[in-house]
Amino acid sequence: MSKARERFRQILARSACTLAAPIFDPLSARIADMLGWEVCKLSGSVGKFANLAVPDGVPLSNMSDLVDLCWRINRVTDTCLIADADEGGGNALNVFRTVRELEAVGVVAIELEDNLVPSCFGEAESRHSLLISLEEQVGKLKAAVAARRDPSTVIVARTVALAQLPMNEALDRIKAYAQTGAEAIMLPGVPRGRDDIEALHRTTSLPLFVLGAPPDDASAPGFLGAHGVRIRYLGQSIYGMAVKTLHDGLTHLKNGGSAADLKDRSAPQALIEAVNRTEEFMQWQKKFMK
Numbered sequence: 489m490s491k492a493r494e495r496f497r498q499i500l501a502r503s504a505c506t507l508a509a510p511i512f513d514p515l516s517a518r519i520a521d522m523l524g525w526e527v528c529k530l531s532g533s534v535g536k537f538a539n540l541a542v543p544d545g546v547p548l549s550n551m552s553d554l555v556d557l558c559w560r561i562n563r564v565t566d567t568c569l570i571a572d573a574d575e576g577g578g579n580a581l582n583v584f585r586t587v588r589e590l591e592a593v594g595v596v597a598i599e600l601e602d603n604l605v606p607s608c609f610g611e612a613e614s615r616h617s618l619l620i621s622l623e624e625q626v627g628k629l630k631a632a633v634a635a636r637r638d639p640s641t642v643i644v645a646r647t648v649a650l651a652q653l654p655m656n657e658a659l660d661r662i663k664a665y666a667q668t669g670a671e672a673i674m675l676p677g678v679p680r681g682r683d684d685i686e687a688l689h690r691t692t693s694l695p696l697f698v699l700g701a702p703p704d705d706a707s708a709p710g711f712l713g714a715h716g717v718r719i720r721y722l723g724q725s726i727y728g729m730a731v732k733t734l735h736d737g738l739t740h741l742k743n744g745g746s747a748a749d750l751k752d753r754s755a756p757q758a759l760i761e762a763v764n765r766t767e768e769f770m771q772w773q774k775k776f777m778k
Contacts, residue, residue, distance in 0.1 A: 493640040496568040496596040499526060500642070500672070500695050505712040505720050508570060512538040512727045514560045518763055521565040527719065528565070530558065532572040534727040547605045551577040551586050559593040570597040570644070570697075570719070575604060575620075580631035587635035587643070597642035599674050599697075600625075600632055602649065602661070619652045626664055633669035644697060646674035650684050659691045666692045672718070678702065682711070689715040697721065 499506050508527040509520035512534040520528050532554075533544035539557055542548040551573075558571050571590055576583035583600060590598050602625040604618040625645075632643045645665035649658035662673055674697040678684040681702040688696055695718035702711075712720060737750055761767065 490594065490596075490638065490640070492562075492566065492568050492594060493596045493638065493642075495526070496642065497640060499568065500718050502718065503713055505717045507720050507722060509567070510534075510722050510724055510726050511561070512724075512730075513557070514564050515763070516726065516730070517561045517565045517567065517569070521567045522762065525567055527570065528561070528567045529570045529719075529721055530561065530572060531721075531724060532574045534724050535572070538727065538730075545606060551582070551589065554586075555589045555593055558590060558595050562594040568596045569594065570599065571595045572599045572601075572646075574601060576600045576628055576632065580624075580627045583628045584631045584635040587632045587641070588637070591636060591638060591641050595641070597644050597672065598632065599644040599646045600628060601646040601676075602665075619648060622661055622664055625661075626668055629665060629668035629670045642672055643670045644672040644674045645670040646676065648676060650675060651677050651679050655680075655687065659687060662688065662691055666694050671695070672697055675699065685712070685715050685717060692716075695719070699723065 506527055507525075508529040509517075509523075509525035511517040511520050511528045511530060517528050517530075535554065535557055536542050536544055536549050540549055540553060554571065554573065558569060562569055573586055573590060577586045587598055602620055604620055606618060629643065629645055636643070645662075645668070647658070647662060647665065649661045652658075653661070665673065672695045673688065673692060675684070675688070677700045678698060682704075685696070685698065685702065693716070696716045697719040698712070698717050699721040700723075701717070701720055733753070737753070740750060741747065755763075
């Protein structure tokens with residue numbers, strides 16, 4: 489068991505909900521690590537946006553792109569990295585390889601969703617509306633569990649069933665997923681708010697990972713933890729901030745603005761050196777270079 493996976497197991501064993509840092513590349517992950525975030529989540533969409541500059545709605549990236557990105561993130565951080573592996577790259581055999589590759593680069597948990605990526609824009613109402621059959625997803629999850637070389641790697645069954653199916657059918661799906669050996673259920677949305685979380689908690693004892701928690705959870709801090717939610721995702725506002733900053737800064741310079749005008753909006757040199765570990769490398773230089 490890797491140290492990161494051991495720590496992640498300890499996090500899941502808590503009775504409280506842990507926030508995951510919404511990172512998208514090695515730089516954002518490095519800063520999250522510096523700030524003491526225990527868990528980082530690499531979303532499929534922003535991973536594609538930030539590192540390939542392609543949209544999420546069509547299959548323009550592949551498993552190797554994701555594996556390379558996760559390797560580069562884990563090379564510079566010690567946090568627990570959760571990877572959104574989309575639909576796993578194809579059928580159950582593709583999923584088997586995807587899990588092996590992501591596990592090899594240190595990912596602690598691998599999400600596999602039960603929908604297809606549209607083959608072209610406009611083919612579906614949304615990126616997540618093409619739900620695959622229960623039987624196919626059960627096979628993919630079983631393949632993912634069997635593919636692990638390290639049994640501490642967490643396979644996460646991500647499902648959009650709550651948004652696409654009647655409640656009873658969605659819960660039947662989740663019961664089936666929980667019997668595959670997957671060790672967590674991820675909800676990319678809770679359309680009925682607390683009712684969804686309460687129903688899921690009654691249906692399975694597996695840890696729940698949730699994006700888009702009920703809007704009133706702040707008034708009841710213990711609600712998520714008490715109902716099995718162990719990881720909460722926070723959306724992609726950090727990525728949006730980074731895009732706006734880059735766009736505005738480059739627009740300013742392109743329009744003839746001075747670089748000096750941007751000084752107050754830039755990171756101080758001390759922060760930059762902390763992020764890129766200047767002092768650490770200088771110490772290595774002193775120790776090993778004569």
